[in-house]
Amino acid sequence: MGRTNRHMIQGGFSFLTNAYLPGFLNGSIFTGPTKIACVPGLSCYSCPGALGSCPIGAMQFVLGSRDYSFSLYITGFLVTIGALSGRFTCGWLCPFGLLQDLLHKIPFRIKILTVKGDRYLRLIKYALLLVFVILFPLFVLDIAGQGEQGFCKWICPSGTIMAGWPLVAANDGIRNAIGFLFAWKNLILIALLLISIVIYRPFCRYLCPLGAIYGWFNPVALYRFHIDEASCDKCGICQNACKLNIPVFEKPNSPDCIRCNDCIHACPNGSIQKGIAGKEHPVYDSMKRIVEKEGDPV
Amino acid sequence: MDRNHRSDAVIPVALVILGILFMVFGIGRGEALLVLMKAIRICLECVGIG
Numbered sequence A: 001m002g003r004t005n006r007h008m009i010q011g012g013f014s015f016l017t018n019a020y021l022p023g024f025l026n027g028s029i030f031t032g033p034t035k036i037a038c039v040p041g042l043s044c045y046s047c048p049g050a051l052g053s054c055p056i057g058a059m060q061f062v063l064g065s066r067d068y069s070f071s072l073y074i075t076g077f078l079v080t081i082g083a084l085s086g087r088f089t090c091g092w093l094c095p096f097g098l099l100q101d102l103l104h105k106i107p108f109r110i111k112i113l114t115v116k117g118d119r120y121l122r123l124i125k126y127a128l129l130l131v132f133v134i135l136f137p138l139f140v141l142d143i144a145g146q147g148e149q150g151f152c153k154w155i156c157p158s159g160t161i162m163a164g165w166p167l168v169a170a171n172d173g174i175r176n177a178i179g180f181l182f183a184w185k186n187l188i189l190i191a192l193l194l195i196s197i198v199i200y201r202p203f204c205r206y207l208c209p210l211g212a213i214y215g216w217f218n219p220v221a222l223y224r225f226h227i228d229e230a231s232c233d234k235c236g237i238c239q240n241a242c243k244l245n246i247p248v249f250e251k252p253n254s255p256d257c258i259r260c261n262d263c264i265h266a267c268p269n270g271s272i273q274k275g276i277a278g279k280e281h282p283v284y285d286s287m288k289r290i291v292e293k294e295g296d297p298v
Numbered sequence B: 001m002d003r004n005h006r007s008d009a010v011i012p013v014a015l016v017i018l019g020i021l022f023m024v025f026g027i028g029r030g031e032a033l034l035v036l037m038k039a040i041r042i043c044l045e046c047v048g049i050g
Helices: A003-017 A022-026 A055-064 A072-085 A088-092 A095-104 A124-139 A150-154 A157-170 A172-177 A180-198 A202-207 A209-217 A237-241 A262-266 A282-294 B003-028 B031-039
Strands: A223-227 A272-276
Touching: A003 A088, A003 A095, A022 A157, A055 A072, A055 A124, A055 A150, A055 A209, A055 B031, A072 A088, A072 A209, A072 B003, A072 B031, A088 A209, A095 A157, A095 A180, A095 A202, A124 A150, A124 A202, A124 A209, A150 A180, A157 A172, A157 A180, A180 A202, A237 A262, A262 A272, B003 B031
Parallel strands: none
Antiparallel strands: A223 A272
């Protein structure tokens, strides 16, 4: 499946999960029962069109409540999605991922594949997950004892563009209430949008706590990549094709891989295979059968 | 399918089962309703009001 089809799936899923169109006109949000369920991507539940809940927002709210210090519901959701497909959601289902994909298509003289200190910058998302998603709700409490949703409040650019912009545009009360925090969040959002033109998916790469969680599952998820060692000559074409600069031939299930499949399309030998763990890999298995039948030529 | 291939699927399948169990217990102790109550009100933090 090509890049255009992937963008169509991203767009289609983003639309389906944010399809309450009257909300955009009225400056209100959907209040139906489907919001009891989370959507897999970073899709803000205060987007006027949102039909489901954001797992990172929901996690912070449950942790910040007086009743729970651990969320079985959201942890279970994240483990289930992660164990099924790792970061597939990031590449195929996340609306903020789609926005960054489209911005990176804007022609610009400079396109940067990686930056100095990239290895360490990628660790920021784990720090944000720990501090803003977990510790803030647990320990930064208001006078009512409700924990602060640190990531939503101080950082989340998805919330700013999906909830902030349409609600500020269509809701007088909200427009009159904005101040420093809205300006701060817009600064982060606009910086990320501009950087997205030059660097592929800076938010997913360096900042997204949801991607950090799903990334842990990439090596063990049911859906994963496999390198056919017999045909791979480690030429590095896959890494050159990867806009996240992952050496796919060495780490096909890197925690940073968003499963866009660019490497699969680029490999001249067809050595990168995607599939369900436990099912046979066609090239690998055909080679294995030949070796078993005729002996190892090496 | 040989044993090596099957063993590749053991961990993710176990994790999926664990995840579903967590969700069921979470729903059972009222977390999902809490999420719903939050999600049907405008989240001021998300908007950028605080």
